Amino acid sequence: MLDTASGLKRTHNCGELNKKHLGKQVVLMGWVNVRRDHGGLIFLDLRDRTGITQVVFNPQISRGSHQKAEEIRNEYVIAIRGKVAERPPGTVNQNLSTGQIEVLAEELRILNQAKDLPFEISDKLELGEELRLRYRYLDLRRPEMREKLILRHRTAKTVRDFLDKEGFLEIETPFLTKSTPEGARDYLIPSRVNPGKFYALPQSPQLFKQLLMVAGMEKYFQIVKCFRDEDLRADRQPEHTQIDMEMSFVEPEDIFNLVENLIVHLFKSVLDVALKIPFPHLSYEESLKTYGTDKPDTRFGLGIVDISDLAGKTNFKIFTSALQKGGKVQGINAKGGGKLSKKDIKDLEDLVISQGAKGVAWFKVAEGSIESPFKKFFKGEELKELVSRMEAKDEDLLLFIADKDDVVTEVLGELRLELGRKLGLAEKGRYQFLWIVGFPLLQLDDEGRWDAAHHPFCMPYEEDIPSLEKEPGRVRAKTYDLVLNGKELGTGSIRIHFRELQEKIFKILGIGEQEMNSKFGFFLQALEYGAPPHGGIAIGLDRLVAGMGGWESIREVIAFPKTQKAICPLTESPSPVNSKQLKELHITIDKTAAPW
RNA sequence: GGGGCGGUAAUUCAGUUGGUUAGAAUGCCGGACUGUCGAUCCGGAUGUCGCGGGUUCGAGUCCCGUCCGCCCCGCCA
Numbered sequence: 001m002l003d004t005a006s007g008l009k010r011t012h013n014c015g016e017l018n019k020k021h022l023g024k025q026v027v028l029m030g031w032v033n034v035r036r037d038h039g040g041l042i043f044l045d046l047r048d049r050t051g052i053t054q055v056v057f058n059p060q061i062s063r064g065s066h067q068k069a070e071e072i073r074n075e076y077v078i079a080i081r082g083k084v085a086e087r088p089p090g091t092v093n094q095n096l097s098t099g100q101i102e103v104l105a106e107e108l109r110i111l112n113q114a115k116d117l118p119f120e121i122s123d124k125l126e127l128g129e130e131l132r133l134r135y136r137y138l139d140l141r142r143p144e145m146r147e148k149l150i151l152r153h154r155t156a157k158t159v160r161d162f163l164d165k166e167g168f169l170e171i172e173t174p175f176l177t178k179s180t181p182e183g184a185r186d187y188l189i190p191s192r193v194n195p196g197k198f199y200a201l202p203q204s205p206q207l208f209k210q211l212l213m214v215a216g217m218e219k220y221f222q223i224v225k226c227f228r229d230e231d232l233r234a235d236r237q238p239e240h241t242q243i244d245m246e247m248s249f250v251e252p253e254d255i256f257n258l259v260e261n262l263i264v265h266l267f268k269s270v271l272d273v274a275l276k277i278p279f280p281h282l283s284y285e286e287s288l289k290t291y292g293t294d295k296p297d298t299r300f301g302l303g304i305v306d307i308s309d310l311a312g313k314t315n316f317k318i319f320t321s322a323l324q325k326g327g328k329v330q331g332i333n334a335k336g337g338g339k340l341s342k343k344d345i346k347d348l349e350d351l352v353i354s355q356g357a358k359g360v361a362w363f364k365v366a367e368g369s370i371e372s373p374f375k376k377f378f379k380g381e382e383l384k385e386l387v388s389r390m391e392a393k394d395e396d397l398l399l400f401i402a403d404k405d406d407v408v409t410e411v412l413g414e415l416r417l418e419l420g421r422k423l424g425l426a427e428k429g430r431y432q433f434l435w436i437v438g439f440p441l442l443q444l445d446d447e448g449r450w451d452a453a454h455h456p457f458c459m460p461y462e463e464d465i466p467s468l469e470k471e472p473g474r475v476r477a478k479t480y481d482l483v484l485n486g487k488e489l490g491t492g493s494i495r496i497h498f499r500e501l502q503e504k505i506f507k508i509l510g511i512g513e514q515e516m517n518s519k520f521g522f523f524l525q526a527l528e529y530g531a532p533p534h535g536g537i538a539i540g541l542d543r544l545v546a547g548m549g550g551w552e553s554i555r556e557v558i559a560f561p562k563t564q565k566a567i568c569p570l571t572e573s574p575s576p577v578n579s580k581q582l583k584e585l586h587i588t589i590d591k592t593a594a595p596w
Numbered sequence: 597g598g599g600g601c602g603g604u605a606a607u608u609c610a611g612u613u614g615g616u617u618a619g620a621a622u623g624c625c626g627g628a629c630u631g632u633c634g635a636u637c638c639g640g641a642u643g644u645c646g647c648g649g650g651u652u653c654g655a656g657u658c659c660c661g662u663c664c665g666c667c668c669c670g671c672c673a
Contacts, residue, residue, distance in 0.1 A: 034633080034635095036631095036632050036633065036636095037629085037632095037635095038629055038630060038632065038635080038636090039629040039630075040629070040630035041629090041630040041631065042630095042632095043632050043633065043635085045633070052633095054632085056632095058630075059630090060630090090631085091632075093632095093633060095633085096633085099633090116623080116624060117606085117607095118607070119606080120607080120623070122634085124634075125608070125622085127607075127608080128608085128665075128666095129666070130666090183672075183673090184671080185671085185672085203673085204673085229672095230672040230673090231671060231672075233672085234666090234667070234668095236672070240673075242673085354600085355668095488673070490673090491673070538673085540673065553666095563664085563665065563666090564665075564666070564667090567664095
């Protein structure tokens with residue numbers, strides 16, 4: 001039979017007791033982290049959210065409690081009353097904040113029992129992730145996981161306080177809303193009272209925050225869930241949280257300033273890390289050219305160098321034939337890569353091939369000479385020039401790809417990241433923020449039609465607007481991405497705030513009059529009633545917190561995340577519903593797709 | 597939709613060219629123990645080898661299919 005806690009009031013937390021409390025009567029409540037039964041004496045580590053305190057059961061102090069303590073197992077929930085005592089000499093535990101004291105139990109109450117656990121509550125084990133998710137409530141008891149949620153809480157709290165001081169209003173927007181075209185697949189919610197009609201969960205509160213600007217709120221923010229029905233990755237979940245912001249009467253510089261100050265304040269107060277501002281700016285074009293991606297990890301160099309002109313003068317067929325087909329030849333100097341083994345280089349080759357290139361030409365530089373299976377295809381002069389062009393020194397490894405333009409760029413981008421990992425260049429604990437600016441407004445899709453590079457509400461640079469008709473691809477947008485250590489943290493833009501331009505963009509995107517009115521009529525109309533110039537940004541909270549802690553997967557900082565199949569192993573959602581529910585929603589199931 | 601890696605005790609893993617009764621560590625259960633803190637010592641129990649089929653005298657091991665997990669491409673922020 002279990003005990004009740006009634007009559008006992010918790011006086012302290014398990015993490016706070018120290019020598020100042022010596023001699024005090026205290027009541028602690030928590031979980032049994034571990035029991036060490038010495039027969040005559042029983043020690044147990046009592047754990048709550050704040051830490052651990054050692055409790056001692058001594059029959060000379062309380063025979064009853066000592067006897068009862070023998071029944072205790074790990075993760076039982078107990079209350080103890082007792083006196084704080086100094087530990088005997090030589091038994092102090094330096095690893096515990098409470099390690100100088102212990103509580104001599106006078107009364108023990110067992111508030112709840114626990115079955116044998118599927119795994120120990122410990123940071124020392126490496127556990128399968130599915131198991132952790134199925135028993136997430138146990139996984140989250142592990143101190144490491146608790147700290148992650150605390151970090152997330154402190155981050156959100158700091159952001160809220162900062163933006164409040166800056167005059168922002170946190171305003172909620174609907175979850176049951178209309179499909180807005182961010183480009184991703186919507187999660188749909190059937191309407192019971194409107195047969196055959198659906199709400200969509202928001203991919204972001206984009207239109208609502210713009211409407212709030214029209215409404216004169218001037219500075220809006222929200223820490224809000226966004227939903228996208230796309231395939232999952234380590235940094236992608238079907239629901240993710242954004243720090244969503246929008247301001248009136250601003251230009252990109254105002255957003256940069258605000259976000260930089262926010263991030264600096266956040267890192268200082270939560271991590272005690274000092275960041276330098278302003279964050280560097282890099283143009284979209286320059287980023288692709290140098291790093292082969294629009295979200296470069298700039299913790300290390302290894303920039304991409306074009307040697308097409310030089311390659312064209314050689315007799316190396318792999319180079320010259322790629323050039324003849326209109327491609328290019330580019331390479332990376334993997335500084336210190338000379339120490340990589342044949343096996344390492346083979347792995348790099350495999351990577352390059354899996355990413356779509358045909359292979360990689362490599363050259364090791366050592367003592368001024370060059371080691372490479374391709375050496376014989378080059379004249380001494382050419383090799384010399386190669387080395388000087390790549391600024392190669394002893395112990396360096398030069399890697400070249402020859403192919404179509406976009407293949408070379410993308411593959412070298414991947415190769416660069418892999419080299420960063422292999423050579424240990426991407427240090428943990430370093431935070432390289434930067435802004436990517438000057439994105440194109442529009443991009444051609446596979447069918448040769450113009451598509452919004454970000455979303456259809458981004459403002460073009462004024463000087464580029466005349467090109468909209470003739471050369472849409474050359475129009476740059478007032479769009480900016482915030483990147484941290486090679487991860488895209490956030491995207492924002494200055495928005496279009498007058499109807500005429502917004503309609504023009506919709507038309508270029510191939511959205512007809514009818515569709516424009518049915519999907520965006522309400523929005524276009526709002527722009528006609530004195531919409532102020534405005535812009536904003538949304539920062540991914542999950543990625544931000546994961547980045548702060550140096551964790552690869554955002555699942556580490558989400559209390560109840562989903563697996564790659566978008567399944568929650570704990571609740572087993574999604575799951576079938578009964579026919580009555582379906583009938584009310586006017587929905588029938590295609591049995592060939594869902595044969596349960 | 598595609599590529600890669602994985603699935604063996606409660607957990608983390610080992611398991612040789614296919615060969616007798618599938619192991620280790622941790623955890624768990626019982627016992628001993630008054631200064632432990634990853635307690636120690638003695639003893640013990642625990643398997644749908646993911647699932648289905650095939651090859652074989654014989655399959656954890658080989659083949660085919662399938663499900664699940666992770667990483668990636670496509671897709672997407």
